Amino acid sequence: MQAGNWFAYASAVAAVAALIFSPKRLTKLEIYATYFAMIALTIYTDLFFGLLLDLYDFINPDMTLSDLILQLVLPPTAGVLILNYMPRRKKLFVPYWILTIASAVFFEWLSLKAGYLVYKGWSLFYSAAVYALGLLFLRWHLRFIRRNGDRAGMR
Numbered sequence: 001m002q003a004g005n006w007f008a009y010a011s012a013v014a015a016v017a018a019l020i021f022s023p024k025r026l027t028k029l030e031i032y033a034t035y036f037a038m039i040a041l042t043i044y045t046d047l048f049f050g051l052l053l054d055l056y057d058f059i060n061p062d063m064t065l066s067d068l069i070l071q072l073v074l075p076p077t078a079g080v081l082i083l084n085y086m087p088r089r090k091k092l093f094v095p096y097w098i099l100t101i102a103s104a105v106f107f108e109w110l111s112l113k114a115g116y117l118v119y120k121g122w123s124l125f126y127s128a129a130v131y132a133l134g135l136l137f138l139r140w141h142l143r144f145i146r147r148n149g150d151r152a153g154m155r
Contacts (some may be wrong), residue, residue, distance in 0.1 A: 004116030008058075008070050011107070014079040025084050026142075033145050034138070035085055038076035041137070046071065053114065055122040078104075083138050097135050104131045 049055050058067045082100055087093050105128050111117040
């Protein structure tokens with residue numbers, strides 16, 4: 001197995017362990033909805049930028065079963081963890097937002113160094129912008145679930 005695969009699988013195991021053992025601030029509905037929203041968002045983003053525009057690869061030029069499994073575990077688990085600790089107040093959210101973007105870019109840089117991710121026209125700058133928008137989406141997503149879950153009697 002290539003070093004990049006080891007890095008990705010170790011990261012996925014660490015993320016799942018962190019999720020299992022972290023105190024939960026989210027309801028089961030919020031975790032469930034976020035997990036599947038993140039799967040869809042990640043797969044569509046990677047299909048568009050990675051496969052269609054061919055701006056990056058995950059080790060292999062073609063998506064493999066291991067890539068798909070990692071896409072179903074690592075980004076959604078990270079998304080749930082990020083949302084779990086996301087502050088509600090805007091004053092606290094901005095520093096959290098910046099730190100989370102920086103952490104995600106650093107993790108992606110490690111993915112590049114490990115050989116799991118290979119750029120072919122993409123850059124860390126583009127990723128930072130995608131992460132910034134993704135975090136804003138997650139913040140909106142949680143508000144949407146909480147507002148509509150209350151109305152539907154789901155909380």
